Each structure stands twice: as structure tokens, then as C-alpha cells.
Amino acid sequence: MTRHRLLSLLSLVLALVLPSVALAGTAEDFVKTRQSELTGLLKKPKSEANTKAIHGVFEQILDYDELAKRSLGSAEWKRRSAEERAEFTSLLKSLIQSAYEKNLRKTLGYSVSFKGETKDDGVALVRTVAKNTKDAREEPISIDYLVKGSKDQRIVDIVTEGSSLTRGYRSQFRRVLKKKGWSGLIDTMKKKRDEG
Numbered sequence: 001m002t003r004h005r006l007l008s009l010l011s012l013v014l015a016l017v018l019p020s021v022a023l024a025g026t027a028e029d030f031v032k033t034r035q036s037e038l039t040g041l042l043k044k045p046k047s048e049a050n051t052k053a054i055h056g057v058f059e060q061i062l063d064y065d066e067l068a069k070r071s072l073g074s075a076e077w078k079r080r081s082a083e084e085r086a087e088f089t090s091l092l093k094s095l096i097q098s099a100y101e102k103n104l105r106k107t108l109g110y111s112v113s114f115k116g117e118t119k120d121d122g123v124a125l126v127r128t129v130a131k132n133t134k135d136a137r138e139e140p141i142s143i144d145y146l147v148k149g150s151k152d153q154r155i156v157d158i159v160t161e162g163s164s165l166t167r168g169y170r171s172q173f174r175r176v177l178k179k180k181g182w183s184g185l186i187d188t189m190k191k192k193r194d195e196g
Contacts, residue, residue: 002086024079027124027147028117031155063154064093068156070166072173082134084182091189098196109134112143122154123148127196 037057044050068089069077077085115127126145132138146157156195176185 025150027119027145027153028114028119028126030147031126031128031145032114051101054101058097061067061146061155062096063156064089064096064098066148066154066156067096067166068092071169073170076173076177079180087186088189091186091193094193095189098193 034057038054040048041054041057041142068085070087071092074082080088093094095160109132111133112128112130115129117124119124119125119155124147126147128143130141142161144159145155146159148156156166171187176188181186
């Protein structure tokens, strides 16, 4: 796993396990408070029910449709039929859930400080810095969360050390599309999903 992919995974996981204290209604509050359910779930023994509950919280936090659209790229998204988009989104969702559920428990050793929130055109940017509490020599990691919506807030992208999660996926997907075409991309995603 590359450092960028690991940092991206860590970023999403941290979005889900941050300390729960904030003012109601802000994107920062959303990022902080939605994790309270996950923190409780992380303390329970791993089980099928626990995994299902974690994925249920993911549903409340992540906008899978927007993540899929951003990850595929606007032009490619528009070329795809509704059925193709639905299949792609479903596969991406499975991959994200699998990867982040596996890495979720590894992030409890990080403390996160919030550095503020800015809004632009309906999207809030929540800035954070994560520090490994178990290894003081490790450099802090800058993580920004793009949160869309005011009442029904969802994370639509995560930028770790300047690298966007969706742009990283888009770069990978474009390479596969160029080499193998659409069916090759879907087959590759299915294979990764099945490998778990």
C-alpha cells in the first residue's frame, strides 16, 4: 500500500473517529459529532453486527454518489448510463467500506486538532491536523474534509497533505480505463472487492 493511499485511508478513518465536542449545525460539528457512534462501536468486540453498525454510520457520513462522481471524473461520469453509474457507485462503496473498516481500529492512537472551517459555494472545508500519540517523531498530518450540505451534511472529499482522495482514485481509474476499458475497470473493482 502506497503512503498516499495509507494517508487517504487514515484521513477518512480520522474523519470518523474524532473527539466529539462542537457547536451544533457547523460542518466542523458534523465531522466531530458523527464519530461518537463509531467510537462506541470501536470499543466493542469485532462481529458481523458491529461491522454492519459501522457501515451504517458510514452511510450517515459519506456521500457515496458524490464520491463516485468525483472519483470517476465529470466527463467519464456523463458518458456512463444510469446502470453503469449505479454499479460503479456500489463497487466503490464496497471498496471504501472494506478498506476503512479494516483501518478504523488502527487510528485510535491519533489526536486531532481542528484548525477551523471555511465555506465556499455550499461546500465547507474543515481543516484538521492529526498527530500520532504513540510516535512523537512522526510528523503531524494535515487533513481537510470537504463537507457538502447544511442540514443533510456529507463528506464529499478528503484532502490529505494536499492530495485529494477522489483525485487519487480518478488517476487510478483513468489508467485502468485507458488500458482495459469500462468493463476492465468494473472487473478490477469486483476483484478487489472480492479479495476483501
